[in-house]
Structures are given as structure tokens and as C-alpha cells.
Amino acid sequence: MFTISHSDGNARVGKFQTAHGEFNTPAFMPCGTKGAVKTLTPDELKTLGVEILLGNTYHLTLRPGEELIKGQGGLHTWMGWDGPILTDSGGFQVFSLSKMRKINDNGVEFRSHIDGEKKFLTPEKSIDIQLALDSDIVMAFDECATGDSDHSYAKEAMERTHSWLTRSIEQFNSSENAKNRFLFGIIQGVIFDDLRVESAKFVSQQDLPGIAIGGLSVGESKDHMYHSLEILLPHLPNKKPHYLMGVGTPEDILNGVERGIDMFDCVLPTRLARHGTFWNKTGRHHIKNEEYKVQRAPLESGCACYTCSNFSASYLRHLIMESEILGHRLLTIHNLHFLLDLMRNIRKAVAEGHFTKFKREFLATFQK
């Protein structure tokens, strides 16, 4: 259940209660695609303030398979995370693995990126897999079309997504495992206002416990993304959580919250870390850059994270240069702390009614 405690403009602060505990919104959910947030332990995630994680249907059904995980007591028990888990349906893989799949109205035939084996995913199967995993928030299976799709294809993908949503709901509602679980529907429509609005209306009508906006940050411009959020908001159920899938950067999150978004997920903080990029108040930086070779200061002075409390940029640069696993871990900790700290500050600002000021001041120093 979702309850909103404060709002400031379109921004809101709330809580979502699941069978595995609650999380505060606006929330940032790190990606634990294959049953792990890369390089970190659940304990470390909790310390960072993570309240909910993502898992992925496509990846987990391929390996090790949902039946194995179910047999091990479900995803929470298996991976040692007792908090809420949201699972993505595999819809994003329709986009990211577009070279190795075929779509028809019934579902998507993937050719496994691991061994080439055929794997046919349908809305029904995706729901079954997610429930077998014991996911708290189940995402409907959708087709995430690329940002450069033309109107004709965008419409086709949207209509297919709608039809799949209807089937997802039927499957979910007829499953015994769905008790205390939540199904979210996903809006598509690429960058076309008419489609976006039509999709928002259709998904909203289903009266699900949450509504997601998919198909953004997949190649379209930022202006298109922000514009889409603006035209969608009037059509979203106000009392349900609004989830912007796959976003994002600190500035995208701020712009999302301003446009009524309550939930975000993104691989960026963890992937950037492994690639040697970190965030601080001034923006995005490459630890490999020569300027950090002799920097005795941490990534961000005054940062309370474990990494900044204990290590200089010079040492972290060395670790990344040498591909030491510890470097990946320490940068991941810092980036996640940065983003989760941003979320805490956003909630505080919204609760205190000065979100706009907070956003303006943050972006004044945060370049890029």
C-alpha cells in the first residue's frame, strides 16, 4: 500500500508497504539484476540506506532458473536480502537485446545471450516467473521500443504492450502466489504525445497499485523525456506511486521528482563505478584522469560514505587503474551513497516544502 505524507508542487513524499517491509519515496532502487547488486553485500546496501532492490526476470530465468530459486526459498532468502524486491519483467531486454529476439503478438522469442538457446517469454510466463521468484512488486511484460521509433511502430508497440498488460493482469489475478504482491503496469508510446496520453489513460484505467513509465532514457533527448513526463502527469492516478523506469542521473531524478515521480531505478551508479566514474557535488568525474594521481582528498570532501571517510582519490585511482576489485567496490559504495543521500535530501526538501529551491541549488553546482 502506498501513502503520501507530503507534497510540494507535483513532488511528493510517501511510503510503500510490502510484505517485506516498507520503502520511502521518492525512492532510488539499485539494480540487482542477477540477484546481486554488483560488488556489494546486502548488509552494505542497508548501511547505505537502500530500502528496495531490483531483480530481473529474463536474466534469472536464464540462469539459474526461477524453479531453482523457488526451491531455495525464494529470491529474498536465496540472496540474503529481506527487504522489498521489485522485478523487471524482461521488457527492457526486448530493447537491450534487440539483436537477438523476435517479437510477435503472443510474446518474444529470445535467443539466449549466453548460449543461443531459444527462450520464449510471454506476459503470462513473465508473471509466473516473477511470482516464483517471490517478487514484491511485479512488472507487467512490455515492449520497450527504442527512442527513435517512428509513430507507426511506436503505436504498434504500445498497443501490444496494452494487450500484454491485460493478459498480465489476468495471469496475476488468477495466481495463488499473488497475495500480498503488487502488479504495476507500464506506459509506453516513445516520444509521441498522443500515444503517451493514450497509454497513460489505458494503464491508469486498470486500477493497479502502481504505474510505471517505460520507454524513456532509451535514446530520446532529455527534452523529450521531461516533456513526456509533463504531459503524462495529469493522466496518472494521483494516489498511486509513479515509477520512472531506468532513470537515472541525479539531474534526471530531480526533474522526475519535480514532475511527480516517486520511484527510480538505474544501473548508472553501480556501472559508472566499475567503469571508474564517480559523482560528487560538482558532477561526473573520471577517477582515471591524471589530476587524481596525487589527490590526497577523498572523492568529495565532507562525504560521509565509507569510501570518502577512509580513502584518498589517489588511492582509489590506483585501485581502478590496477583493476583491483576493491576499487570497484569502493566507487560503487560512494556512487550509491551519493544517490541515496540525494534521495534523502529530496524527501526532506519536499517534506519541508522547499523542493524547488533544493533542486535549483543542487543543479547550480552539479555540472552534467
Place this chain on the structure above:
RNA sequence: GGGCAGGUGGCGGAGUGGUCAAUCGCAGCAGACUGUAAAUCUGCCGGGCCUUGCCCUACGAAGGUUCAAAUCCUUCCCUGCCCA
């Protein structure tokens, strides 16, 4: 002392008369990354000029052959292995 194999850009290592400032890997420098095929990928990487392009210095050293040499010849220096 003798035999054999070698000496190429920061390192390793291709190239064996012109298309070579020289494949490739590593290192170095910079960039990308948004529901994770990602500890991945891309660009640059002898020096100079304004990019194409041009000029300079370069393949152990010094000479030589040739229109033309990292590539052929001579001498020298050095390294590794084997034999005495």
C-alpha cells in the same frame, strides 16, 4: 675462444627492398555509459605544422649497394642459449 639465435616505438612483439612513422597486445591519455550481454566499449598514442596533407627524426652503431632499405652487404657493439 667456437657455434647458433637475436637487437624494431615506454614494454612485449609483427614486419624481411617500395603500398612503413611501422600490424597487434600491454601500459599511458581522454571520452561514453540511464528498467545491466557492461570489472564494458570508443578515440588518441615518435615530434612539428592548421585537418586532408606536408615536414623532421626514427627500426643497436657506423659505412656501403640501390631510383628506393627496418628489410640487402661490410665492420663494430650488445644480448640469450649451447659447446670448450
